[in-house]
Amino acid sequence: MRSTITGTARLTKTHKLSAIGVTVAMSAAAVALAVTPGQADTPSIAAKPVAWTTTDLGAHDHIAQQGEQAAQQAKTAAAAKKKADAAAKAKADAAAAKKKADAAAKAKSDKARADQQAASRSQARTPVKPAAPAKPAPAAPAAPVKKAYADNLDGWIKESLDILKSKNIPATYDGIKRNVMRESTGNPRAINDWDINAVNGVPSKGLLQIIDPTFKAYHVEGTSWDPYDPVANITASCNYAADKYGSMDNVNSAY
Incomplete structure (x- = not known):
């Protein structure tokens, strides 16, 4: 009979080696029966195709499992890289925003300091307005020129x-x-x-x-x-x- 195993069956190394030995022995016996001396007149027994063994199925599942593991590892690595890239971008964006904010704050502080210094210089250099000249006292009205009259x-x-x-x-x-x-x-x-x-x-x-x-x-x-x-x-x-x-x-x- 053909042995079959389910997709969930797993064979140990010892089991696999035993199965290989059994298969080899069975193959040798079949050949011997086909060519035993003295039986030339006896009709030959045709060898049947060797069926899949549990060893072959275990190897196939192992390869499939390795493929699945590799795909999962690649997927996990891609997700981790994407997450790392997003974190790096967020960190870079935060650093750029902070740098921009710091630059704006420094520019504002520099402008305020410059304005204050300019105001101080302007105040320090404001020329003192000369005192308005005192208004002269109104002159006494000039005495009218006395008309000359003859003394007669x-x-x-x-x-x-x-x-x-x-x-x-x-x-x-x-x-x-x-x-x-x-x-x-x-x-x-x-x-x-x-x-x-x-x-x-x-x-x-x-x-x-x-x-x-x-x-x-x-x-x-x-x-x-x-x-x-x-x-x-x-x-x-x-x-x-x-x-x-x-x-x-x-x-x-x-x-």
């Missing part, structure tokens, strides 16, 4: 008219001169020591014969307080006449 009756009347005009006191050259000539004939030192005013102790004085109380009451600012001063005498007398008569032009006699 014409000049006195003209100067008085300019002062009267600045004070809005009405008078004319002719009105003033006419009354001056009647009262003092143009003498600024004239004095009346005989009329009622003289009797009362306040004589009339100057070009237009004005008494001291009236001169003081109608004195025009900017002129002398001396009733004998020709300009002061004329302006005070014209101020009084304007108040009492509307203008010196309206005076034609003692006033």
